[in-house]
Amino acid sequence: MSKYYQEAIETASREQIKQWQDERLVATVKRVYENVEYYRKKMDEAGVTPDDIKSADDLHKLPFLTKADLRDAYPYGLMAAPLEDCVRIQSTSGTTGKRVVAFYTQHDVDLWEDCCARAIMAVGGTKEDVCQVCYGYGLFTGGPGLNGGSHKVGCLTLPMSSGNTERQLQFMTDLGATILCCTPSYAAYLTESIYEKGLRDQIKLKAGIFGAEAWTEEMRHDIEEKLGIKAYDIYGLTEISGPGVSFECEAQTGMHINEDHFIAEIIDPETGEVLPEGSKGELVFTSITKEAFPLIRYRTRDICVLSREKCPCGRTHVKMSKPMGRSDDMLIIRGVNVFPSQIEMVLLNKGLTSNYQIVVDRANNSDSIEVLVEMTPELFSDTVNELNVKEKEITEALKSVLGIYAKVRIVEPKSIVRSEGKAVRVIDKRNLYKQ
Amino acid sequence: MAINQLSVFVENKKGTILTITRAIANAGVDIRALSVADTQDFGILRLIVSDTEKAKAALHEENCVVSLTQVIAVSVSDVPGGLHQVLEYLAEADINVEYVYAFITVSGKHAYVVLRVEDNDKASELLASKGIELVTEADIQAL
Numbered sequence A: 001m002s003k004y005y006q007e008a009i010e011t012a013s014r015e016q017i018k019q020w021q022d023e024r025l026v027a028t029v030k031r032v033y034e035n036v037e038y039y040r041k042k043m044d045e046a047g048v049t050p051d052d053i054k055s056a057d058d059l060h061k062l063p064f065l066t067k068a069d070l071r072d073a074y075p076y077g078l079m080a081a082p083l084e085d086c087v088r089i090q091s092t093s094g095t096t097g098k099r100v101v102a103f104y105t106q107h108d109v110d111l112w113e114d115c116c117a118r119a120i121m122a123v124g125g126t127k128e129d130v131c132q133v134c135y136g137y138g139l140f141t142g143g144p145g146l147n148g149g150s151h152k153v154g155c156l157t158l159p160m161s162s163g164n165t166e167r168q169l170q171f172m173t174d175l176g177a178t179i180l181c182c183t184p185s186y187a188a189y190l191t192e193s194i195y196e197k198g199l200r201d202q203i204k205l206k207a208g209i210f211g212a213e214a215w216t217e218e219m220r221h222d223i224e225e226k227l228g229i230k231a232y233d234i235y236g237l238t239e240i241s242g243p244g245v246s247f248e249c250e251a252q253t254g255m256h257i258n259e260d261h262f263i264a265e266i267i268d269p270e271t272g273e274v275l276p277e278g279s280k281g282e283l284v285f286t287s288i289t290k291e292a293f294p295l296i297r298y299r300t301r302d303i304c305v306l307s308r309e310k311c312p313c314g315r316t317h318v319k320m321s322k323p324m325g326r327s328d329d330m331l332i333i334r335g336v337n338v339f340p341s342q343i344e345m346v347l348l349n350k351g352l353t354s355n356y357q358i359v360v361d362r363a364n365n366s367d368s369i370e371v372l373v374e375m376t377p378e379l380f381s382d383t384v385n386e387l388n389v390k391e392k393e394i395t396e397a398l399k400s401v402l403g404i405y406a407k408v409r410i411v412e413p414k415s416i417v418r419s420e421g422k423a424v425r426v427i428d429k430r431n432l433y434k435q
Numbered sequence B: 001m002a003i004n005q006l007s008v009f010v011e012n013k014k015g016t017i018l019t020i021t022r023a024i025a026n027a028g029v030d031i032r033a034l035s036v037a038d039t040q041d042f043g044i045l046r047l048i049v050s051d052t053e054k055a056k057a058a059l060h061e062e063n064c065v066v067s068l069t070q071v072i073a074v075s076v077s078d079v080p081g082g083l084h085q086v087l088e089y090l091a092e093a094d095i096n097v098e099y100v101y102a103f104i105t106v107s108g109k110h111a112y113v114v115l116r117v118e119d120n121d122k123a124s125e126l127l128a129s130k131g132i133e134l135v136t137e138a139d140i141q142a143l
């Protein structure tokens, strides 16, 4: 039984990979220049034409694309295929409440699912396996991506979606799930529940594919030891397809980027300059096989390192480290992207201009987010009831914008500590990024 | 016939009320009555003081959020059922009471009771018509 889903591609020579990248980049750039006004304008402004891009070596000549561009171009501005050829959207939250929507043709969905299938086979998945997917299904890419990959491998797929731990554990034990796909914090939570309910003996899991949020090596070892499994990382962004942009193999020393579909660069987030191999910097992706929504030099804001060291697994595609931080202020809470600016907008819309602070913590393996808001004369009321109502209104407004629950706590004026006169907006107590 | 009450936002943490009482004491203002309504996270401290404006200014200095609320106060005899009678009159007239707290006066013969109701004028008129003695700002000063 092969441990590769597409062996010829996954173990291709570096020359072969380079050739694919050269051809596909040139074709993609030509196609977006001809079909997408947004790209054409951007390239014209930068003084680059498709003729300047003769191989992947010329990638650095092209302008970057950021989340702000995706927002500007919302919804159809970056579409490179006719709408009638699209079959799917997936979506993620944006910085100002406006969501980012990515489009897929059937071909795009297929290639994305191939990437997920590679990830599942890399952790030892075969058609004999029972794959329990408890990432959210719907607009979030986690569920649909792994679900499709699991089908392609031929696993029996349990499309559980997130939540309802009771039911998760029932299916896990009754149907003998062998591969678990979810966020690492949910995996840790399930692990705890398994122990609490004394179900450890009835668990047949052998591997877990845990992504969509940052996690530490300590967490990995803890889950592995308690469940007797191997825990693997997976990486992806909705904008450039979803999970499976890169995935961990048996070596567990970084995630192989599917280089036949994506070209990765590491840049200096300040200057935008491409950094030499092995440097730590911001990860930038260019998708070279997507029909509907190809992204050219998309800045992920994730800080990491690339390595082309030979991998014992036999795969030849470049490996990226776990993200070591962000070059912006995005927080990932229970797998959901949260920007402090979103919270600020909600408060402003509620007429709250006072100082605020976001406190993120992780207790019992679950992320919590608390928003401290300083009391103002406008917000104050003489009755507890009215204050509770106001607190609840803010909580609900936050929930509808962020998509997750954030506890609101009103605090005394001037009680939020300022550092050298500057407000400290975010305190993240989780320490997820160990350098 | 309403009297002034100061309402102050406080967090449920050590030393908060102390800061407030200290500020008022330092301003040379007497606290006539005090009550706290609290939840898990925060509370509202309600004060009847000898000099509302002075106390308010002192609390502003301490960065407190303070609001001035008009409440009514009545004098009830210090006998069983005294307060109950007042509340019953209000209930009969369908006047909603948000909160109530009492303070004993020096004489010990009667208690002053503070009432926060929806409509001060309506409640004052009603209680006066029933022969309940309403406490004035001057009565508070005189304590």
Ligand SMILES: [Zn+2]
Pocket: A249, A250, A251, A256, A311, A312, A313, A314, A315
């Ligand atoms: Zn490998």
